[in-house]
Amino acid sequence: MIALTLEKTLQIGEVAALSDLPIKTIRYYEEQGLLTPTVSRSKSNYRLFETSVLQRLAFIKRSQSLGLSLREIRDLLIVHDQGQLPCEDVKQNLQRKVEQVTEQIEALQGLRSELQGLLSHWQDQPSAEIAAQTICPNLQVGIALK
Numbered sequence: 001m002i003a004l005t006l007e008k009t010l011q012i013g014e015v016a017a018l019s020d021l022p023i024k025t026i027r028y029y030e031e032q033g034l035l036t037p038t039v040s041r042s043k044s045n046y047r048l049f050e051t052s053v054l055q056r057l058a059f060i061k062r063s064q065s066l067g068l069s070l071r072e073i074r075d076l077l078i079v080h081d082q083g084q085l086p087c088e089d090v091k092q093n094l095q096r097k098v099e100q101v102t103e104q105i106e107a108l109q110g111l112r113s114e115l116q117g118l119l120s121h122w123q124d125q126p127s128a129e130i131a132a133q134t135i136c137p138n139l140q141v142g143i144a145l146k
Contacts, residue, residue, distance in 0.1 A: 009040075009048040019057040026057070034060060034074055037081055063090075067097045 016023045029035050030047070038053035056077070063073045072093050079086035118138060126137040134140040 008051060010051060010053070012047045012049070015049050015053055015057070018054055019061075021057060021061070029057070029060065029070075032070055032074065034070065034077060066094065067101070068093055 010018070012023050012026055015021075015026055019026070026035070030039055035049070035053055035056060038050045038056055040048050042048050059077075060070075060073055063076070064070075068076075076086040076089055076093070079089055122138050130137045
């Protein structure tokens, strides 16, 4: 006796409800090739999703929350779809994100210092001569006017 296991398929509304994602987002992910092996079309052209799409969507959401782009996520899913674990690729992506975040933090710290410097020398009532030559003297300090 041959046992057939027919996996239940889900329609897009069910996937949206179960994944807590808007239908529009799920359609976009499909267009971007992120859901390829988990979605098919019915004879009447309705999207039919394997239940494994929920795990895939959870992976996409988590990866995005960590700063990975959809392109990076698609590359990871391709590795997975080829039967391999993409953990090493995920690690490399996350290490790059740490470097990027570190650079952003340094840039923001520099900006904070600049803003604090401007505010510490703020003049509420600059001289009439300076006011006549600038839009906001406090921002244009040190800019040579010609």
